[in-house]
Amino acid sequence: MMYQLGKRIESIVLPVEMLQQLKPSDFPNQWEYEAWQRRNLKILEAGLLLHPLLPLDKTDTAAQQLRQIIRGALEKPLETGKNNKTMQALRSIALSLACRTFDGSVSETSHWADGFPLNLRIYQMLLEACFDVNDETSVIEEVDEVLELVKKTWVVLGMNQMLHDLCFLWILFNRYVVTGQVESDLLFAANNLLMEVEKDAKAMTDPDYSKIISSTLGTILGWAEKRLLAYHNYFHSDNTETMECVVSMAVLSAKIMVEDISHEYHRTRKEIDLARERVDNYIRSSLRVAFVQASFQYFSIMSLHRMSSTR
Template sequence: MVLPLELLQQFKASDFSDQQEYEAWRSRNLKVLEAGLLVHPLVPLDKSDNASQRLRQIIRGASEKPIETGKNSESMQVLRSAVMSLACRSPDRSASDFCHWADGFPLNLHLYQMLLETCFDASEDGSIIDEIDEVLELLKKTWVILGINQMLHNLCFTWVFFHRFVTTAQVDIDLLHAADNHMDEVAKDAKSTKDSVYSKILSSTLSSILGWAEKRLLAYHDTFNASNIEYMQSIVSLGVSAARILVEDISNEYRRRRREETDVARSRVDTYIRSSLRTAFAQVSSAELSD
């Protein structure tokens, strides 16, 4: 059974007292289907698979033309056909009567990140709710079910703060500070474990954060001005912290070398300064030539 699909088939708008609540519920279930079938499928997707392309189109189109949930609706029949085609595949690509549709642990992480989103006020862009401590205590009860531990929580929470900042117009500096502060816990965790699964997740997450930060820091004259200069310190700190963990605690090359030979923070900051100066100089030279 593909639970999100079954829920979408069993409930319709009239079962909810509030239209906004119904739309949020429908969106959450579609996101879970997307995560389990397209992002973290048990059986890897074939790029030429029509069912996966069809499901992507359905989910993408749902934001413009909402799916009418309920067992007998035409849109649900189309959705069910695409979902079941993907869910009932076996590792040898043959059809199966069983629906082992998602790769459990990655999906669990995805679900936990969605749960952490409840720490933010849905009616205000990015603001942290006052009851955050109580919510986190409740979420901790899901750890045993989802396979989460303190290290994974710290990493997920860092990502959620960072992602929330990025996706809410990058104006709430408190979110950036929170991500930067939680990165300190991630750094401690990275030094205390050699778990290969955690290291893989850590590397992927930090690489995304570092890539975002460096896109802004390698030409910081173009990124920062009088109106947003206060963000620069936290972005530098976040980027340097991510780089240091990736180099010092994940890189095999670093372990083979003497630690005193590498100062990650100094190296990264030096790179940002030199790159930005080169970019600024090139822009000035280009402007002078065009005059």
């Protein structure tokens, strides 16, 4: 469709183009068409009104007009013909909002989907295409080709290699967790990406990136430490490689959050060895948990033994 339009994808507001290019006849029935139209309008609202790259002025009349058009179209299906006045107004207003810049000039690039966090959510949904729909724990054979296609959206979504690494890390880790933690290759791949994220974090000063990485790594660290602080309950002789990977992810996550993100960290490696401190804490905690569990079992057995002896 982009070829037929003869326009660069970064210069258009895709939901508006989709609304005009696709007709009711392209859908199985009118109900599905109207549902699709509402979804497009919601995406447009999210990109230009709720999560714009450039914050909106509360007195911006264009934003107010767009809200009214979207509100009306959500109640009654929008006529999308080229000569329809409402559609013409929607196109004009959406483009004017999408082409705003921080210095007041008009941009040739349309910013309708690169506001945080909408851009990350859309990108994560695209990355899900790397998985087999028939086997949710498996990555498709064509994963490299799919990733190359997904990366073509960077110019529209405002993405870069660092954000890609962080998003893909989360997708792999989350997929491992929600599918029952049975496919270790997903965890190993996530750990490899976490190593790349560690390199990225050293060079990144963007505050939005810091928020994203703190949230992502905080979740990963919490999950990992729940297992490592009582690792006798989670790891055995048949999954030591998984344990090594979880330790690596916990230490890397903590290191990035403390050393590369926190502005309060000023101590050198000689003053504190973060990895050694973390691992030592995991060992001590797990031993305490194991001791308490063993003690409880011992006293339970002794109690049952005494009860049977008195009968």
